[in-house]
Amino acid sequence: MPQNKKQSDDKIARFESALKAAGLKLTYQRLEIFRELANAADHPTVEILHQRLKNRIPTLSLDTIYRTLATLEQHGLITRVQTAESQAHFELTIPHHHHLICEKCGRITDFDWPAFDNAPLPEKVSSWGKVFHRKAILHGRCLVCQSVLT
Amino acid sequence: MPQNKKQSDDKIARFESALKAAGLKLTYQRLEIFRELANAADHPTVEILHQRLKNRIPTLSLDTIYRTLATLEQHGLITRVQTAESQAHFELTIPHHHHLICEKCGRITDFDWPAFDNAPLPEKVSSWGKVFHRKAILHGRCLVCQSVLT
DNA sequence: TTACTATATAGGAATAATTACTATTCTCCA
DNA sequence: TGGAGAATAGTAATTATTCCTATATAGTAA
Known part of the structure; x- marks a missing residue:
């Protein structure tokens, strides 16, 4: 490679x-x-x-x-x-990438989501201050852990 | 009240x-x-x-x-x-709310973002597993800290 | 190259955050 | 109201991280 x-x-x-x-x-x-x-x-x-x-x-x-x-x-x-x-x-440090976290094994997986990166922020945010970075964090269960009991 | x-x-x-x-x-x-x-x-x-x-x-x-x-x-x-x-x-525990974090004072502020809550997820996510919760975290500087030097 | 100076490291000690232990107290249900 | 099991207070122990200091190293200038 x-x-x-x-x-x-x-x-x-x-x-x-x-x-x-x-x-x-x-x-x-x-x-x-x-x-x-x-x-x-x-x-x-x-x-x-x-x-x-x-x-x-x-x-x-x-x-x-x-x-x-x-x-x-x-x-x-x-x-x-x-x-x-x-x-x-x-x-x-890699800009514009987001995290999937499995709540069972705790592993963190990266993913891209350009639609999120470019989405307009709610109005309330501009009255709070200035935003430099945005990050989406999704919690769930990965395929491996879904196939495990409990 | x-x-x-x-x-x-x-x-x-x-x-x-x-x-x-x-x-x-x-x-x-x-x-x-x-x-x-x-x-x-x-x-x-x-x-x-x-x-x-x-x-x-x-x-x-x-x-x-x-x-x-x-x-x-x-x-x-x-x-x-x-x-x-x-x-x-x-x-x-309050579903569907997100966080603004000031990188200077560290304070965490809640905000709502229904457009994010309902946005379709990228394809890669469904091949990872099942998502239960999603959260947006925005980092920046709040108005108070913007008015402070350094 | 060689020598010098300031920075970085190794190893262990110290601190901070969290969890465990145990005797005592309290909640809940009969 | 009494009793069994769960929860608490106070302290000790553990875990994650940071600090301390003598030694080693990188970068620079001769």
Whole structure:
């Protein structure tokens, strides 16, 4: 899959220049944490990222992941996903995408909804203030969990 | 405001019968925690509820609030609000309402958006599974925070 | 390259939010 | 009104996250 490889390289390249532009140092840890998140189809937690990365980087500390994610979030490179769980989930910053959340397994799936992105907002909203981002979150049960009892 | 008083009584009455129907005991603490949440215009955290209630109920423990909210959430009477903060926020369960979140002060404001509630979902969603609830979350800056520097 | 300086990391300690434990109290029903 | 089971208060424990500090590293300039 040369196309996916190419896209992945693009992300890394953009990441590297974004770090430089922000005056942040390009460290092995930051690169690998970002790469892991970029390749993850799910929306991993800090703990999960640590599990996945410590094979490659045995000395990687949890604190570094927390710090790195916080730094990258501040610079808009990654986004903290809102869930009702106690552990925070993360994803690359991708505009205009929305979330399906299975209330049984908790998995978060991305989907696009251009009609929602472009729909006019209700009047009350303009009297509240200025909106920068909009997000749709759908809760339900995924096909896998529908086929499971209870 | 006899109308608001009436609505509040209605909520309490429905709450009491919901507890009975669920086989849960009607305790002073549960009633007051629910009442406080029902009257709150904001979306309080456990800590805030505790602050507000301990005037009336000095011995009320944090654990009771945590336990009570968890119980009421399990029975669908209240809802845990998804935010990026570490502390959980709660509200009465009210179908078809959405959230405006100010990225400066963090305050959560409710709004209605019937056009969103009734909009057709993208095709991909039906191949994912079955959707029970949909929610729109708008991030931006409220008028008060717009008038503040930085 | 090499040396320097400021930033980043590892590892462990500390904090914050939430949940568990247990003796006591209270609700509900007979 | 009494008794059984559920709920609470107070505290201890756990979980998620952040802080602290000595060491290591990246980026820069000679």
